[in-house]
Amino acid sequence: MSVVPLQTNNAFHQDPKFGRLLLLSLIVHALVWVALSGGWFGSGQRPKPPVYYVDLIHKPVLNPQAGRPEPRPVSKPKPEPVKNTAATPIPAKEPAKPVVKTPPKPPEAVIPKPAPKPAVKPAAKPAPKPAVEPDRRTEQKLQSALDEIRQRQTREAERDALKERLAKLRESVSAAATVPADVPIGMPDGQGDEVGVSALAFVQAFIQENWVLSPYLLDQSRIANIEAKATLAYSASGKLVRFRINTPSGNQQFDDSLKRAITKSDQLPQALPKDLELVVTFNLKDIAAARR
Amino acid sequence: MFVRWMVVLVVCCALPWSAMAATEIEISAPGEQSIPLALTQFLPDQGPQATRVAAEINEVLEADLDLSGLFRFVDPAAFLDDAWRISLLSNQVNFPQWRMLGTETLIKGTYSLAGQQLVVEARLFDVVNRRLLTGRRYVGEVKDVRHMAHAFADLVLEALTGEEGPFSARIAYISNQTSHPELWLMDVDGKRPIRLTNHRSIVLNPDFSPRGKEILFTSYRANNPDLYRKEIYSGKEARLSYKPGLNVAGRMAPNEREIALTLSKDGNPEIYLVDISGRVLKRITDNWGIDSDPSWSPDGSRIAFVSNRQGNPHIFIGDIFTGKAERLTTQGKYNATPAWSPKGNRIAFSRQEGGRFDIYTIKTDGSDERRLTFGPGNSEHPRWSPDGRFIVYSLDKSGNRAIYVMRADGTGSRRLTTLESDCRHPAWSARW
Numbered sequence: 001m002s003v004v005p006l007q008t009n010n011a012f013h014q015d016p017k018f019g020r021l022l023l024l025s026l027i028v029h030a031l032v033w034v035a036l037s038g039g040w041f042g043s044g045q046r047p048k049p050p051v052y053y054v055d056l057i058h059k060p061v062l063n064p065q066a067g068r069p070e071p072r073p074v075s076k077p078k079p080e081p082v083k084n085t086a087a088t089p090i091p092a093k094e095p096a097k098p099v100v101k102t103p104p105k106p107p108e109a110v111i112p113k114p115a116p117k118p119a120v121k122p123a124a125k126p127a128p129k130p131a132v133e134p135d136r137r138t139e140q141k142l143q144s145a146l147d148e149i150r151q152r153q154t155r156e157a158e159r160d161a162l163k164e165r166l167a168k169l170r171e172s173v174s175a176a177a178t179v180p181a182d183v184p185i186g187m188p189d190g191q192g193d194e195v196g197v198s199a200l201a202f203v204q205a206f207i208q209e210n211w212v213l214s215p216y217l218l219d220q221s222r223i224a225n226i227e228a229k230a231t232l233a234y235s236a237s238g239k240l241v242r243f244r245i246n247t248p249s250g251n252q253q254f255d256d257s258l259k260r261a262i263t264k265s266d267q268l269p270q271a272l273p274k275d276l277e278l279v280v281t282f283n284l285k286d287i288a289a290a291r292r
Numbered sequence: 293m294f295v296r297w298m299v300v301l302v303v304c305c306a307l308p309w310s311a312m313a314a315t316e317i318e319i320s321a322p323g324e325q326s327i328p329l330a331l332t333q334f335l336p337d338q339g340p341q342a343t344r345v346a347a348e349i350n351e352v353l354e355a356d357l358d359l360s361g362l363f364r365f366v367d368p369a370a371f372l373d374d375a376w377r378i379s380l381l382s383n384q385v386n387f388p389q390w391r392m393l394g395t396e397t398l399i400k401g402t403y404s405l406a407g408q409q410l411v412v413e414a415r416l417f418d419v420v421n422r423r424l425l426t427g428r429r430y431v432g433e434v435k436d437v438r439h440m441a442h443a444f445a446d447l448v449l450e451a452l453t454g455e456e457g458p459f460s461a462r463i464a465y466i467s468n469q470t471s472h473p474e475l476w477l478m479d480v481d482g483k484r485p486i487r488l489t490n491h492r493s494i495v496l497n498p499d500f501s502p503r504g505k506e507i508l509f510t511s512y513r514a515n516n517p518d519l520y521r522k523e524i525y526s527g528k529e530a531r532l533s534y535k536p537g538l539n540v541a542g543r544m545a546p547n548e549r550e551i552a553l554t555l556s557k558d559g560n561p562e563i564y565l566v567d568i569s570g571r572v573l574k575r576i577t578d579n580w581g582i583d584s585d586p587s588w589s590p591d592g593s594r595i596a597f598v599s600n601r602q603g604n605p606h607i608f609i610g611d612i613f614t615g616k617a618e619r620l621t622t623q624g625k626y627n628a629t630p631a632w633s634p635k636g637n638r639i640a641f642s643r644q645e646g647g648r649f650d651i652y653t654i655k656t657d658g659s660d661e662r663r664l665t666f667g668p669g670n671s672e673h674p675r676w677s678p679d680g681r682f683i684v685y686s687l688d689k690s691g692n693r694a695i696y697v698m699r700a701d702g703t704g705s706r707r708l709t710t711l712e713s714d715c716r717h718p719a720w721s722a723r724w
Contacts, residue, residue: 143602284322
């Protein structure tokens with residue numbers, strides 16, 4: 001009768017090689033750890049991976065927060081006042097120089113100026129004729145008085161307009177100067193909660209930058225009224241997918257300039273938050289207003 | 293149930309559309325108001341290299357196109373190798389290279405010289421759309437090189453604006469270079485002046501016929517200010533009107549069948565209409581004041597003129613058929629030499645204020661008066677270019693009087709005549 005050993009649930013006791021395998025595993029883990037921590041393949045002085053700082057503050061977003069779209073103003077360091085450390089020595093008084101009297105100049109010969117030549121004009125311009133009748137004279141006086149009044153009114157109007165423009169300029173300059181540096185990046189009229197500039201404003205500025213048109217190309221009287229509409233579709237990657245001039249202006253030069261601007265704007269420099277379809281109205285209202 | 297499903301379907305379909313709904317934006321001014329232009333040097337195609345020819349073509353093109361105010365020239369120092377390759381076809385031009393330089397338009401050209409015969413090929417390309425805008429082949433003599441370049445400048449303006457430029461026209465003026473005021477003719481850039489009269493008297497007030505083949509002028513050759521007509525090509529000259537007294541300021545009507553001029557045969561200077569043989573057809577003005585300097589409206593129905601009938605000399609507009617006149621200017625003590633623009637919408641004139649003359653323009657309804665010249669000297673005798681883009685005038689800024697040109701808005705003024713002698717009374721011809 002043979003004795004059969006009792007089977008137990010303990011695997012450790014069941015497989016005698018298990019302990020060795022566990023030991024081997026521990027050693028291999030230790031070796032891997034040593035190798036990865038730099039002890040094996042080299043020193044710990046490996047070059048650090050470069051760190052890129054990405055400025056995302058001008059990222060075009062759909063719902064920008066209120067703020068300013070332009071970069072943060074760089075405050076110029078104030079020049080330190082130069083301290084006058086070295087005391088300036090008081091200069092010693094120089095001995096007074098003897099005053100040398102210059103002999104009086106002989107009187108210059110008086111050169112007579114040539115008499116002005118009478119200007120001979122080949123054709124006399126129409127000179128005002130003296131009025132013969134007394135009522136003509138009164139009419140003339142009235143006319144000149146009226147002219148003077150008109151001139152004065154025009155001068156006053158011009159002065160008022162100038163004052164108004166100056167006041168506006170001052171206002172805008174003072175407003176720009178009072179923008180605090182810590183205002184967040186956004187749009188002045190932004191009401192959303194995303195950090196970045198308005199995607200629409202971004203696309204608008206980019207197309208405008210690419211639009212080249214000389215006002216001399218056009219009939220000057222048409223500048224105030226000329227207008228064209230185009231539909232542009234951008235993918236989220238900023239690529240122009242398609243465009244169409246919906247309402248041409250009727251002026252070939254104006255429409256050609258738009259096509260060139262759109263062709264040049266076929267790839268935006270930054271991606272958009274999503275696909276964008278725009279109806280862009282092109283006109284010259286700003287130029288017309290500046291000329292008024 | 294069906295209706296409910298339909299509603300759901302419509303909402304589902306509408307959702308993506310609402311997400312893609314087009315947003316409207318407005319761009320109310322271009323980012324740049326001058327067209328970037330690369331003007332390459334013209335290269336020799338066949339025959340010997342003539343640096344002078346190439347330089348002259350470029351000089352003329354650059355001056356003309358710069359005066360137009362349309363362009364911003366790309367610095368030639370930035371040009372890459374395509375600038376030195378003969379490529380007159382759009383598929384030969386390396387457009388990406390030019391686009392990289394930020395230009396939108398490109399002028400390239402070649403010339404061939406065989407003896408005195410010159411062939412110039414010139415092209416204007418649209419860099420953005422990679423296409424040929426216009427091109428021309430000019431055949432002539434070496435002495436015509438400037439005229440060829442002026443003609444191509446006109447063509448460039450036509451390709452970009454739809455209206456030909458005025459650079460291949462000529463400017464007539466009065467100069468006392470030969471000690472007498474005589475009639476002269478020059479290119480619109482002041483080059484190649486030639487004398488047309490030798491009256492050894494006083495010649496003044498020239499004006500071209502609308503087609504530019506003839507010039508009217510007044511001369512004291514017969515000891516009286518008489519009106520003369522001269523054919524430019526043949527040189528033939530005829531005394532047209534020699535009534536006693538003044539026969540001055542003759543202006544040919546747009547139909548070239550009538551001439552408006554000032555006659556003082558009845559004592560008082562008035563404006564009359566005469567035919568091309570000098571026969572009086574009609575008296576247009578009739579009042580106690582002096583009426584002078586007529587200028588035709590482009591449709592030939594009205595004239596602008598100077599009159600002192602209401603006191604100081606002012607500009608009036610008179611109807612040719614009814615003789616009725618209306619005062620145009622109200623400011624200034626002395627308004628003179630009106631010139632009706634070829635477009636018909638404005639009248640240029642000179643006005644004395646503060647002791648000196650300046651050029652002004654005004655709309656024909658008396659509104660929107662604009663002063664164009666400022667600074668020292670008297671600016672007088674304004675006349676329009678045939679396309680209405682420019683105004684030529686005389687200015688005595690630097691002692692002697694010289695001919696100047698500027699854009700119709702008063703910008704880009706430049707001197708044309710460089711003579712020490714007096715130059716005045718310019719008139720711009722139609723295109724030749």
